[in-house]
Amino acid sequence: MAKVTLEHKTVVYPMPAFLIGAKVDDKPNYMTAAWSGIAGGEPPIITVGIRPTRHTIKGIRQNMTFSVNVPSVDLVKEVDYCGIESGSKVDKVAVCGFKIFYGKLDTAPMIEQCPVNLECRVLHQLNVGSHILVVGEIVETYITEDCLKDGIPDVDKIKPFAFNPRPDAGYQAFGEVVGKAFNIGLALRKA
Amino acid sequence: MAKVTLEHKTVVYPMPAFLIGAKVDDKPNYMTAAWSGIAGGEPPIITVGIRPTRHTIKGIRQNMTFSVNVPSVDLVKEVDYCGIESGSKVDKVAVCGFKIFYGKLDTAPMIEQCPVNLECRVLHQLNVGSHILVVGEIVETYITEDCLKDGIPDVDKIKPFAFNPRPDAGYQAFGEVVGKAFNIGLALRKA
Numbered sequence: 001m002a003k004v005t006l007e008h009k010t011v012v013y014p015m016p017a018f019l020i021g022a023k024v025d026d027k028p029n030y031m032t033a034a035w036s037g038i039a040g041g042e043p044p045i046i047t048v049g050i051r052p053t054r055h056t057i058k059g060i061r062q063n064m065t066f067s068v069n070v071p072s073v074d075l076v077k078e079v080d081y082c083g084i085e086s087g088s089k090v091d092k093v094a095v096c097g098f099k100i101f102y103g104k105l106d107t108a109p110m111i112e113q114c115p116v117n118l119e120c121r122v123l124h125q126l127n128v129g130s131h132i133l134v135v136g137e138i139v140e141t142y143i144t145e146d147c148l149k150d151g152i153p154d155v156d157k158i159k160p161f162a163f164n165p166r167p168d169a170g171y172q173a174f175g176e177v178v179g180k181a182f183n184i185g186l187a188l189r190k191a
Numbered sequence: 192m193a194k195v196t197l198e199h200k201t202v203v204y205p206m207p208a209f210l211i212g213a214k215v216d217d218k219p220n221y222m223t224a225a226w227s228g229i230a231g232g233e234p235p236i237i238t239v240g241i242r243p244t245r246h247t248i249k250g251i252r253q254n255m256t257f258s259v260n261v262p263s264v265d266l267v268k269e270v271d272y273c274g275i276e277s278g279s280k281v282d283k284v285a286v287c288g289f290k291i292f293y294g295k296l297d298t299a300p301m302i303e304q305c306p307v308n309l310e311c312r313v314l315h316q317l318n319v320g321s322h323i324l325v326v327g328e329i330v331e332t333y334i335t336e337d338c339l340k341d342g343i344p345d346v347d348k349i350k351p352f353a354f355n356p357r358p359d360a361g362y363q364a365f366g367e368v369v370g371k372a373f374n375i376g377l378a379l380r381k382a
Contacts, residue, residue, distance in 0.1 A: 001303050003292065004339070006332040010229045011307055011344055012237070012261055013351030014205045014365070037228025038201045039240035040322035046201070047238055047324070049230035070203055073369045080376025095379055101194065112192050116202055124317060128326060131231035133238070135319060141197040148195070152358045153202055160204030161369055162353060167343045168371055174205070175366030178264045178352055180359055185271025188286055 010035075014162035017079050017171060020048055021067035021109045022059030028093050028100050028109035031056040032083030034163040035131070036068065044138040046120060049131040055087040060134060063107035064122040068136075069114035072159040076171050103140050110142065115158045117142040201226075205353035208270050208362060211239055212258035212300045213250030219284050219291050219300035222247040223274030225354040226322070227259065235329040237311060240322040246278040251325060254298035255313040259327075260305035263350040267362050294331050301333065306349045308333040 015034040022029060035049035046068055050057045060066045071079050078096040085092060093100065099112035103119045110117040120136035127133075147157040155174070164172045206225040213220060226240035237259055241248045251257045262270050269287040276283060284291065290303035294310045301308040311327035318324075338348040346365070355363045 001290075002336040003303070003308070003333045004336050005294075006334055006344070008235045008329045009332045010232060010235045010237070010329065011332055011334070012207065012209070012229060012259065012309070013307070013346060013349060014207055014353045015229065016203065016205055018203070035229040035231070037238070038203060038206065038226040039238060039324045040226070040319040041201060042321040043319075044199045044201045045240065045319045045322070045324070046203070047228070047230060049236065068203065076370040077375050077379060080370060080372055080374065081379040082376070084373060084376050085380075099192075103196075112194070116204070117194070118203070123319070126315060126317065126326065128231040128234075128236045128314070130233040131236070133230045133236070133326065135317065135324065138199045138201065141200045141202055142194045143197055143202070145193040145195050149358055153197070153356075154358055155204060155355045155361075155363070158204060160355075162205045162365065163372060164346045164351075164365065165344075165372070167340055167345055169373060170346075170368040171370040171372060171375075172346070172365045173367045173369050174353065174355065174363045176364045177361040178364050179267040179271060179362040181271060181354060181356070181362060182275060182360060183271065184268050184362075185273070185275050188268060188272040189276075 013164055017163040019069040019071055019082055019111060020056055021069060022056050023063055023107045023109055024055055024059030024087060029056055029059060029087035030082045030092050032079050046118060046136050046138055048134050050134055052132050065105045065108040066120050066136060067108040067110045068118040069111045070116035070160055071114050073161050073173050075113060115144045115147045204355055208354040210260040210262055210273055210302060211247055212260060213247050214254055214298045214300055215246055215250030215278060220247055220250060220278035221273045221283050223270050237309060237327050237329055239325050241325055243323050256296045256299040257311050257327060258299040258301045259309040260302045261307035261351055262305050264352050264364050266304060306335045306338045
């Protein structure tokens with residue numbers, strides 16, 4: 001298995017395609033983020049890397065709150081649009097027809113059409129060069145009731161997708177379940 | 192679309208299933224991490240949330256280096272095993288049959304069988320409660336030569352998978368491409 005170098009490229013699979021929400025100058029706005037992930041459990045923590053020039057980070061800093069909205073495949077066009085345009089020039093909520101709701105915080109606008117929504121409060125902002133690493137505490141998690149199965153989030157109903165870059169930067173849905181976690185690996189215990 | 196709360200749970204889709212490598216007391220060890228993601232571009236940055244009690248973080252702190260290995264579906268059993276067992280008790284490299292290689296750094300052991308490997312240097316360690324958020328600079332990225340198509344990483348050859356929790360915590364492969372990024376959203380521009 002010969003290895004070649006890609007220099008220091010940010011190539012990983014999968015990356016998410018989340019819609020990060022904030023109130024910028026009192027108006028809800030969303031940006032698409034692939035550079036985001038869970039970082040801790042108690043308290044629940046999520047991070048997102050954002051360029052300081054982005055419109056959304058202005059709102060995050062104004063209110064020190066934001067939302068993370070997990071879209072379904074039905075929203076792939078809107079997700080892509082929110083990564084192309086800037087909220088400084090267009091009203092993304094109007095163009096995409098997003099229905100907004102709020103939870104515990106008044107300034108973390110969430111999207112009703114997204115099956116899962118995390119409401120977050122900023123704990124840290126770390127300068128990591130081209131991007132600001134925003135570290136947020138998840139204060140509440142919401143799910144569309146239809147996406148539960150016996151009270152548990154059901155990935156088959158949520159229908160999420162990933163951002164899998166290259167060769168042609170595609171949004172990709174999920175397929176076959178290839179193993180049960182904390183289970184399939186037990187076979188190696190006595191190997 | 193009625194929403195219900197899951198309290199402040201860390202529910203997002205997708206999460207990765209990376210193998211994080213470090214040399215602990217001079218011996219390569221790996222842990223499985225779903226709480227990891229890219230955080231910046233220039234320089235390229237990746238983060239991973241790790242409990243301070245984990246064996247792997249001992250090695251990360253000894254050398255201030257680590258690796259992120261992106262597995263293919265062929266390694267799902269090994270990935271799960273590395274998330275179940277502790278390197279303080281078993282030799283995961285031996286059990287899993289990992290072939291190790293090193294790049295620019297001497298202390299970031301990478302797994303030959305994983306199609307993509309990131310070699311990283313620790314920039315920051317942020318205490319976020321139950322977990323330490325390790326912020327690393329990617330100093331080099333490696334790919335198995337067979338996984339390139341015209342010099343570009345090909346997701347169909349890499350065959351990655353995600354960790355999609357609930358209802359039964361499964362590792363899930365990818366399916367249909369549902370849209371081309373920076374493209375499908377353009378349709379909304381004139382809507």
